[in-house]
Amino acid sequence: MSSRRRKKAPSHANHERWLVSYADFITLMFAFFVVMFASSQVDKKKVGRIAAYFDAYIKDGNAKAPMAAKDSPGGASAKESLPQPSAELATMGELAPVKQQLDQELAREIAEGKVALSVQPRGLVLSLRESALFPPGQDTLNPEAIPILSKVAEALRKLPGHPVRLEGHTDNIPIETERFPSNWELSAARANAVLELLCHRLQLEPQRFAVAGYADYHPVANNDTPDGRAHNRRVDIVVLSRSAAEMEPQQRPGDG
DSSP states (O other), X not given: OOOSOOOOXXXXXXXXXXXXXXXXXXXXXHHHHHHHHHHHHHHHHHHHHHHHHHXXXXXXXXXXXXXXXXXXXXXXXXXXXXXXXXXXXXXXXXXXXXXXXXXXXXXXXXXTTSEEEEEETTEEEEEXXXXXXXXXXXXXXXXXXXXXXXXXXXXXXXXXXXXXXXXXXXXXSOOOOSSOSSHHHHHHHHHHHHHHIIIIISOOOGGGEEEEEOTTSSOSSOTTSHHHHHHHSEEEEEEEOHHHHTTSOOXXXXXX
């Protein structure tokens, strides 16, 4: 046997190490896109539930969206996981179709500044100025007020589940007559005159209505100008949203 040491075979550089890093990179990218895809699927389900929620509102005013009866695997029920709409959005879903109808039917009165419509968190507010309803300082309805209130009555018939509040308002100029010692009496009497027409002549259900007189304490314009005072002399017909109606006194079984 030869005593000489064998020569080592020359070592070769590994030119394929980059494949390991590349494989790691591809694996990470794959995991990233899997997570993103899974997240997008969850979002689509949430959007679907929200769409069903608002569809129920618009169709029949049902405040309960179609949801699964059982709790989700995470322990929270589907109702708890569904984002709830704000009061303004919910009210719009309930009352916007009726507002659209009244916008069309009362277009002339709105253009003349006799009527104003708005949707607020508490409900649909139809403001009728004094000039559209009453002679100055009186609570007897003008003949031209009848067609306006008839159109309002037809719209209210399409919302049988909603209570209605009639709110009388005046400007800040004091009144003192034999019939009306103050603006309190005048504002309440005008709201009551609208109630009488809607319930007795136009046959709406009286149990839906309430009357309030606010005198000059809830202005919508500045009382320092004639135009501002004209805006403040009004009767507001407020169709309460479902959330606002829940805070109203409830009718007891056997009443009316």
